[in-house]
Amino acid sequence: MLAALILASVAGLASNAHSVEPPAKPVTMQQVLEASKPSDWRRPDPNDTLYLDLPGGRVVIELAPAFAPLHSANIRTLVRARYFDGLAILRVQDNFVTQWGDPDAEDPAKARPFGQARRTVAPEFERAIAPNLPFTRLPDGDVYAAEVGFSHWMPAARDPQAGKTWLAHCYGMVGAGRDNGVDSGSGAELYVVIGQEPRQLDRNIALVGRVVQGMELLASLPRGTGPLGFYEKPDQRLPIKSVRLAADVPQAERTPLELLRTDTSTFTALIESRRNRRDDWYKVPAGKISLCNVPLPVRKPPAQAR
Amino acid sequence: MLAALILASVAGLASNAHSVEPPAKPVTMQQVLEASKPSDWRRPDPNDTLYLDLPGGRVVIELAPAFAPLHSANIRTLVRARYFDGLAILRVQDNFVTQWGDPDAEDPAKARPFGQARRTVAPEFERAIAPNLPFTRLPDGDVYAAEVGFSHWMPAARDPQAGKTWLAHCYGMVGAGRDNGVDSGSGAELYVVIGQEPRQLDRNIALVGRVVQGMELLASLPRGTGPLGFYEKPDQRLPIKSVRLAADVPQAERTPLELLRTDTSTFTALIESRRNRRDDWYKVPAGKISLCNVPLPVRKPPAQAR
Numbered sequence: 040m041l042a043a044l045i046l047a048s049v050a051g052l053a054s055n056a057h058s059v060e061p062p063a064k065p066v067t068m069q070q071v072l073e074a075s076k077p078s079d080w081r082r083p084d085p086n087d088t089l090y091l092d093l094p095g096g097r098v099v100i101e102l103a104p105a106f107a108p109l110h111s112a113n114i115r116t117l118v119r120a121r122y123f124d125g126l127a128i129l130r131v132q133d134n135f136v137t138q139w140g141d142p143d144a145e146d147p148a149k150a151r152p153f154g155q156a157r158r159t160v161a162p163e164f165e166r167a168i169a170p171n172l173p174f175t176r177l178p179d180g181d182v183y184a185a186e187v188g189f190s191h192w193m194p195a196a197r198d199p200q201a202g203k204t205w206l207a208h209c210y211g212m213v214g215a216g217r218d219n220g221v222d223s224g225s226g227a228e229l230y231v232v233i234g235q236e237p238r239q240l241d242r243n244i245a246l247v248g249r250v251v252q253g254m255e256l257l258a259s260l261p262r263g264t265g266p267l268g269f270y271e272k273p274d275q276r277l278p279i280k281s282v283r284l285a286a287d288v289p290q291a292e293r294t295p296l297e298l299l300r301t302d303t304s305t306f307t308a309l310i311e312s313r314r315n316r317r318d319d320w321y322k323v324p325a326g327k328i329s330l331c332n333v334p335l336p337v338r339k340p341p342a343q344a345r
Numbered sequence: 346m347l348a349a350l351i352l353a354s355v356a357g358l359a360s361n362a363h364s365v366e367p368p369a370k371p372v373t374m375q376q377v378l379e380a381s382k383p384s385d386w387r388r389p390d391p392n393d394t395l396y397l398d399l400p401g402g403r404v405v406i407e408l409a410p411a412f413a414p415l416h417s418a419n420i421r422t423l424v425r426a427r428y429f430d431g432l433a434i435l436r437v438q439d440n441f442v443t444q445w446g447d448p449d450a451e452d453p454a455k456a457r458p459f460g461q462a463r464r465t466v467a468p469e470f471e472r473a474i475a476p477n478l479p480f481t482r483l484p485d486g487d488v489y490a491a492e493v494g495f496s497h498w499m500p501a502a503r504d505p506q507a508g509k510t511w512l513a514h515c516y517g518m519v520g521a522g523r524d525n526g527v528d529s530g531s532g533a534e535l536y537v538v539i540g541q542e543p544r545q546l547d548r549n550i551a552l553v554g555r556v557v558q559g560m561e562l563l564a565s566l567p568r569g570t571g572p573l574g575f576y577e578k579p580d581q582r583l584p585i586k587s588v589r590l591a592a593d594v595p596q597a598e599r600t601p602l603e604l605l606r607t608d609t610s611t612f613t614a615l616i617e618s619r620r621n622r623r624d625d626w627y628k629v630p631a632g633k634i635s636l637c638n639v640p641l642p643v644r645k646p647p648a649q650a651r
Contacts, residue, residue, distance in 0.1 A: 131565075133560055133561040133564055133565070134516050134517075134560065134564070164628075164629075179488055180486075180488050181488065182485055182486050182487065182488065182633050182634070182635040183631055183632075183633050183635070209541070210440050210540055210541045211440075219625045219626050221628060234516055234540065234541070234564075235515070235516045235540070235541055235542060235637050235638060236541060236635075236638070237638070238631065238635065238638070239619070239622060239627070239631040239634070239638070241629075241631070242628075242629040243626075243627055243628050243629055254439055254440065255439040255567075255568040258439055258440070258540075258564075258568075259437075259439070259565055259566060259567050259568055260565060261561075261565050262561040262564075262565055313545070316545060319525045320525055320549075321545070321549055322470075322527060322548075322549050323470075323547075323548040323549055325489055325544065325545040325547070326489075327488050327489050328488070328545070329488040329489070329542075329544065331541050332541060332542070332543070332544070332545070
């Protein structure tokens with residue numbers, strides 16, 4: 040009852056939350072999305088959008104320059120130099136990550152040149168809490184961090200005492216692989232989370248963005264049988280056709296999509312619809328939702344708006 | 346320092362936790378496992394072990410009769426009648442579940458007969474807390490439940506106020522699909538979790554066991570493109586060669602394996618080794634670990650013990 044009232048109030052679906060009438064009918068995620076306004080949605084900046092084109096189709100990645108500006112800039116430089124074209128997916132470790140880059144990165148004679156890109160980038164594992172990193176807090180709690188929520192439309196965490204904030208390793212988040220040195224990552228080798236949230240990686244490596252479409256192409260690959268899930272034979276690797284910035288692709292070849300904003304009452308209502316499922320199947324509403332279980336909806340732009 | 350002392354004490358790796366000497370060298374999971382004793386390991390009961398044989402190899406599932414006795418019994422009956430042989434994997438929904446059963450289950454003319462098995466089984470979504478359901482609590486907290494930990498070697502949760510306990514939907518957990526009716530499941534259609542923990546399913550459906558080997562075979566399948574990830578065309582389904590109880594398979598065809606017990610000081614040390622990683626790569630130990638991130642190690646039995 041309380042949850043329904045909060046929801047109705049937040050979602051604006053009841054005209055008066057103090058009414059003595061019964062609370063508005065509880066809503067499902069689909070109903071929340073159907074009731075959303077055009078202003079609840081955003082289109083990612085083409086300069087922050089990567090197309091990873093694989094034999095099976097396109098993966099769309101949105102970069103997170105607010106959290107990883109140096110890595111994002113270096114990735115743009117690499118992409119514009121066509122660094123990734125013809126490289127490969129090298130590693131698929133079950134319930135952990137899929138990773139791609141240069142199979143010959145360790146061999147100076149064969150490694151692909153970096154051109155104008157930097158070979159190492161300063162660590163961007165966390166940032167100071169600041170006004171340019173707004174934070175919509177999720178009130179449900181978290182095992183790993185004092186506060187969790189969403190910042191720049193991605194799952195994030197904060198430690199107010201330390202004054203730090205960082206992106207969180209949820210399914211679909213993309214990071215820049217590194218060796219033992221904290222500045223040994225560059226964005227030339229990237230990974231995506233394909234299993235249970237490996238939150239122990241938080242604050243230890245730079246997350247640079249999120250897959251917003253095409254996760255199934257990266258999550259359904261055969262697992263590598265070598266240590267850490269690396270493919271043992273070159274012909275097991277999946278070749279990368281190309282990686283492009285959306286801004287560099289002709290309009291007709293772009294993948295139009297819109298993402299639900301995470302700082303709106305619609306998003307709050309969506310979270311509530313998932314915290315306490317209301318379809319006929321669920322018998323015991325969970326009452327809570329963990330950060331990485333909050334869906335971040337993506338849609339094709341409505342026809343009239345194209 | 347504190348963590349290292351607790352670990353050394355728990356793992357028995359320091360002779361005296363009150364020593365003024367520096368704490369024992371922090372250990373990795375590999376070191377914990379190498380220091381384990383034979384008694385830290387157990388072999389699953391062949392009467393509770395299923396072999397799901399697919400074209401790509403064998404998946405080994407351990408049933409959880411302590412939590413789902415009726416479902417376990419019905420699954421054994423179905424398996425012994427070879428109900429599953431020649432059926433198929435029907436559904437793979439990205440970041441959610443892989444599901445298998447009878448493609449013609451809804452068609453009375455074509456559905457495979459149940460024989461002596463029951464078509465519906467009473468719900469076993471949770472159980473009363475009782476001495477036969479011992480619980481090793483994980484002190485790190487949880488978003489969804491008052492208490493989480495391990496019971497009968499599987500991830501579990503408890504609500505002491507309600508006096509209830511239940512298995513938790515972590516990666517690799519196996520459940521019995523059902524329709525809207527709480528008793529509409531039978532074990533004839535099973536699913537396994539292949540993504541971020543769908544903990545909202547807890548207490549809403551019967552978990553019947555856990556995949557202990559071969560998860561990569563179920564997690565790397567092409568995602569279905571129909572609603573809920575069902576395959577749209579019959580030829581997209583992956584055929585099931587057979588499902589057998591290990592007890593019914595000749596010794597030479599069984600898959601020997603041992604699982605780490607979850608009620609030992611070795612398991613406590615293992616959790617600590619994962620809560621605070623100590624290899625050269627990690628810079629900021631997480632300090633906490635969530636239930637579904639705790640590894641449940643499996644090994645081939647040592648040669649001398651076979």
